[in-house]
Amino acid sequence: MTPDVPIAWLTDSDPTLRWQVERDLLHAPPEVWTATRARIATEGYGARLLALQDPDGQWAGGAFFPADFDFHTRETSGQPWTATTWTLNTLREWGLDASVLQQNHTAELLAEHSRWEYENLPYWDGEVDCCINGWTLANGVWLGADVTGLADWFVEHRLPDGGWNCEWVEGSTRSSFHSTLNSLKGLLAHEIATGGTDATHAARHAGEEYLLQRNLFRRLTTGQPVGDWVDRFIHPPRWTYSILNAADYFRSAARHDGTPPDPRMTDAITHIRAARQPDGTWLQGTPHPGRVWFDTDAPEGQPSSWLTFHAARVLDWWDTATA
Secondary structure: OOOOHHHHHHHOOOOOHHHHHHHOOOOOOHHHHHHHHHHHHHHHHHHHHHHOOOOOOOEEEEEOOOOOOHHHHEEEOOOOOOOHHHHHHHHHOOOOOHHHHHHHOOHHHHHHHOOOOOOOOOOOHOOOOOHHHHHHHHHHHOOOOOOHHHHHHHHHHHOOOOOHHHHHHHHHOOOOOOHHHHHHHHHHHHHHOOOHHHHHHHHHHHHHHHHHOOOEEEOOOOEEOOOOOOOOOOOOOOOOOOOOHHHHHHHHHHHHHHHOHHHHHHHHHHHHOOOOOOOOOEOOOOOOOOOOOOOOOOOOOEEEHHHHHHHHHHHHHHHHHHH
């Protein structure tokens, strides 16, 4: 395990985090972390979010925005994070067993009652935004919905340079770091759950190459960072890209593929390591503004248990594999 991790602090946490610390940092036997994981549905953050589900299967009455959201004030109030897609993302990323939501037929309820704010499209069909479709693909395979068409959508909408851009519908032909990472996460979740197809495998690996060729944070043309946001770490990251968010994805992908870390990530790993504080923690950046059900991590500038876990897990994987 990566040295100097405040492990007692990380394990003194909600089950949503503790089970992952036990599995990925302490490397505890399965009977230990599965018992902790099972508690997500009945206590702490997980139980609180589950209790907020609407009878029609949604949260906050909407697919991507709450039913009461005033689009005219969007620029000043920020994106709300309480609607169905954001809540499903959270529960899935926390590790809630899908059977908990399958018991009340959440996937079927959403198919019947939930529509995207864009064009009133059916929920499990997705829409035109790459990030939204990536999350819907991951949530769909998690809950057992038929999202085969969405997996194929990513094959059809990959851009010539290898990645994706949510602005493709506006004519963009250059991939985005943010859109590409969120698309990759959806494709990897689909592949882990179903095995994928030759076409989705090829699309995923091409998207990974787009980021790796750029060392996860550089412009291909100049070698300079694409923006100051690449090493701005926040939890939850929502839609935003960072080298930590990307490195955590590549850890999952490498473990699934049975491959070692790609050396083109070396500089990104150096940046992640440099952000560690003397007490072994990583600090929370500026969280996204907008309505939340409740806070689950530290305020800006304070040690973040979630960022500390994710960064320590990435470094543990990297250091062990490259020793």
